[in-house]
Amino acid sequence: MEEKLIQRLESAVARLESLSIGSQPRGIGHDAIAASTDPSIIAFEDLLTEYVGKVSTAAAKIGGQVQDITNVLNEAFSVQKELLIKVKQTKKPDMVGLGEFLKPLNEKLMKAISMTEGRRSDFFNHLKAVAESLTALAWIAYMGKDQGMSMPIAHVEESWQAAEFYNNKVLVEYRNKDSNHVEWARALKELYVPGLRNYIKSHYPLGPVWSATGSAVAAPPKAPAPPPPPPASLFSLEPSQPSSSRPKEGMAAVFQEISSKPVTAGLRKVTDDMKTKNRADRAGFVSAGEKEARTSVPSVSKVGPPKLELQMGRKWVVENQIGKKDLLIDHCDSKQTVYIFGCKDSVLQIKGKVNNITVDKCTKMGVVFTDVVAACEIVNCNSVEVQCQGTAPTISVDNSSGCQLYLTKDSLEASITTAKSSEINVLVPASGPDNDLVEHALPQQYIHSYKNGQFVTTPVSHSGG
DSSP, X not given: OHHHHHHHHHHHHHHHHHHHOOSSOOSHHHHHHHHHTSHHHHHHXXXXXXXXXXXXXXXXXXXXXXXXXXXXXXXXXXXXHHHHHHHTTBOOOOHHHHHHXXXXXXXXXXXXXXXXXXXXXXXXXXXXXXXXXXGGGGGGGOOOGGGTOOOHHHHHHHHHHHHHHHHHHHHHHHTTTOHHHHHHHHHHHHIIIIIIHHHHHHHOTTOOOOOSSSBOOOOOOOOOOOOOOOOOOTTOSSOOOOTTTSOOOTHHHXXXXXXXXXXXXXXXXXXXXXXGGGOTTSOSSOOHHHHHHHHTSOOOOOOOOOEEEEETTTEEEEESOBSOSOEEEOSXXXXXXXXXXXXXXXXXXXXXXXXXXXXESOEEEEEEEEEEEEEEEEESOEEEEEEESSOOSEEEEESOEEEEEEOOGGGTTOEEEEEXXXXXXXXXXXXXXXXOEEEEEOOOOEEEEEETTEEEEEEOOOOOO
């Protein structure tokens, strides 16, 4: 609390010092001072102090990759502040100039996205939540309704909805495990809703207000034009010839040579013994030896070594298992997580209660588990089957196709979340005495209808006539 108070006092002193320089002549420096002391800029500084500061404080308690991605978030919001100051000194640019104007902000967004790529880390949901949320800062690019972009307030809300999918995963995973992560996730949400949303609502509901008398945005440097072809010599010693008598060059010479000869000139007569069907050395079948030689060449695979091990006493790693139907994790507890990566045509059984299960980039993989404390996640997979024999609060399917989920009576209350996925079927026990499984297909097509001032989303239902 004392640090925030000191920051506010320092900010107030800086404003007073800038206001005291009122006798200098108007110019670029004067406009910059006026822009930095504008009420909207002061309000944005308060946003940084209150909301961004709260996220940074929570990230400092966690450290590691969460601290790194939060630093990028800090940098992006600082760049946004500088751009807001420049807006008040710059004329409204065209689309090319706008891209050059937003280049510093775009660099921060790309930096955040690059941190989510590569091998999936333990803090993937933290990284993804920040990377998705930073697109909200693009509200400053709003140039009017005819540009195909949502209004600034709506754009912030839509961007946060995409980020909230991953932010909620952080809340679910650490709800009963680490309060620092929960504090960070809640602070991140408050930064955008209500923080940034209310700021835009108060100062820029219709987008940024560009200066009518400011300077123009500097155009991006153009690539140098190719040098012109060298001119023909004016002092040629050879007399000029008419085009008809001049020898042809390139393809023209080739076509001239072709057209000057008979079509069948130079062709040999093919006798019966030269035909392929009559040649003994060109039989129409492949010998067993030749076929065996072709199939014996091994294909080069980039798959890493198979793993099934417990790392640091907290994380079970199952990687690159191919054709293994008897994989088993037996001795586990509720504080451990299971990460399954790059497996194919295999079956893994997990006995006991674990904290979290992640199935990543697997094909034709089967997973059978008893209980999970937080969630079971299926990411970037094809043709996988997951069976829950006990309880699971959350099952999420992201960017996958062909997923079969088997639930028991104890796990019917599980919350199933899907995103960018198809062919998801859930099998649940029937209510009858025979205990047969009933298959339910989860919808993957939706209808969005505008009703009473908002969009209403319903799944597509197909009915046969």
